[in-house]
Amino acid sequence: GLMVLAGLLLFIYPLPEDLNKSLKMILLVTAVVALGCFYLMRFMKKNKSENKLFKLVQEFIFGFSGINSANRWKSVGLSLGLWLLYWANVHIIQMAFKNLRMELPETLLILVVSSLALSIPSAPAMIGTFHAPVKYIMVNVLSFPTDISIAFTIILHAVGFFIMTLSGFFYFMKSQF
Numbered sequence: 001g002l003m004v005l006a007g008l009l010l011f012i013y014p015l016p017e018d019l020n021k022s023l024k025m026i027l028l029v030t031a032v033v034a035l036g037c038f039y040l041m042r043f044m045k046k047n048k049s050e051n052k053l054f055k056l057v058q059e060f061i062f063g064f065s066g067i068n069s070a071n072r073w074k075s076v077g078l079s080l081g082l083w084l085l086y087w088a089n090v091h092i093i094q095m096a097f098k099n100l101r102m103e104l105p106e107t108l109l110i111l112v113v114s115s116l117a118l119s120i121p122s123a124p125a126m127i128g129t130f131h132a133p134v135k136y137i138m139v140n141v142l143s144f145p146t147d148i149s150i151a152f153t154i155i156l157h158a159v160g161f162f163i164m165t166l167s168g169f170f171y172f173m174k175s176q177f
Contacts, residue, residue, distance in 0.1 A: 003030055006112045013105040018027035026116065032161050034157075086110050099148050106142055113137050130157050143145060 006023055009015070015023065037060065091107040092102045102110075113133050122129035131153045138149035 001077040002112065002115050005083055005087070005108060009105070009108050009112050013109055019141065020159060040087060089159070090156065093154060093159060097148065100144065100152060104140070106135055109137060109141070110134060125161060128156070
């Protein structure tokens with residue numbers, strides 16, 4: 001879902017050249033890895049290899065085997081729907097700021113960059129890993145003042161963090177009883 005939104009971003013928002021190249025490279029690497037995994041899966045079915053790499057890829061792909069063909073499109077739709085909710089979340093939070101009036105493509109840029117940044121291993125609660133790229137985009141690409149950008153970044157992170165933490169706590173407690 002994130003890669004679909006990142007691809008959409010390339011078409012609807014004029015990114016700076018360095019960011020455009022980086023995003024294209026991430027999409028290309030993701031596509032090559034995905035196609036490589038599917039190729040290796042077909043190869044593994046024909047050749048029952050004992051190679052550790054093949055076993056690793058096989059286990060990775062086995063994780064997707066729970067999605068049968070009847071539910072495949074439902075899973076894709078739910079994934080895209082969830083990412084659209086995340087996008088709406090970013091857009092609604094920026095509307096709470098008097099000095100921020102971002103358009104939908106700009107909030108999509110914030111969502112894509114912050115989500116890609118969150119894939120980097122980080123300190124607990126993603127402090128810093130989330131804030132630096134969002135602040136960079138807001139100040140250097142979207143030309144918002146630094147103080148407003150930092151405030152927005154902190155609020156955006158806090159909302160997501162507390163919602164996820166409370167949801168996790170709720171389902172943890174539910175599983176205990």
